[in-house]
Amino acid sequence: MNKALDVQFRDEEILLSDYNGDGDDEFAKYSSRKQQEELESKRAEMGEMREENKRLIPTNTSTVLSSMEEDVDDLVSLRLGMRSPPPSLPIENNKRSGDDNIHQNIPISQDSQQIQVKKARVTVRARCDAPMMDDGGQWRKYGQKISKGNPCPRAYYRCTITSACPVRKHVQKCVDDLSILITTYEGTHNHPLPMLAATTTRHTTTNIL
């Protein structure tokens, strides 16, 4: 149908590299969410743009292509659009009321594999001219550096929705296509994210579905 979007989707893969999982559940959830979000955006591009979506993407058309990258190992293989729900892992959705669900049940060194699932890292490649796309979150820039192999500087942001949110993100222009922004989210929020959820044809319920 609408091939439209003159945007050339390079590839739509979700890039998700996860490192230690301090609560992989959360991480997974987060990722899913993020992906979903991205999907929404993408869909928006597709033409299903809804007001809410518009809200997310104000003035720039951003094509979101996510890519998946398993750095360490495939501890978690999340796939956009086709998530495989853990068989016996109901995940209570975000019952983060306590917010510290803490991973007390960490699978003890799974088979001596590297247990480095602690920090979630989600990289999203989006096409947009604006210096930064609005993902619906609140971020405070805390630094900027010019990397060596890149003409463009990299900006560092930190989540300010709550005072103690460990989530950081940094955006950088792609070297190949200056029109593409690479946004990398790192960490997991410890508070409910506003936004998202609306539109949803699906119930707001947290999904996981």
Added chain:
DNA sequence: CGTTTTTGACCAGCGC
């Protein structure tokens, strides 16, 4: 007046 951005300083890790 509170918040965010800007920007150089500062620091830790790494390679030599």
Added chain:
DNA sequence: GCGCTGGTCAAAAACG
């Protein structure tokens, strides 16, 4: 040990 690089801090400026 030294210098380079990437990442963060923090003071001042810029905004609303």
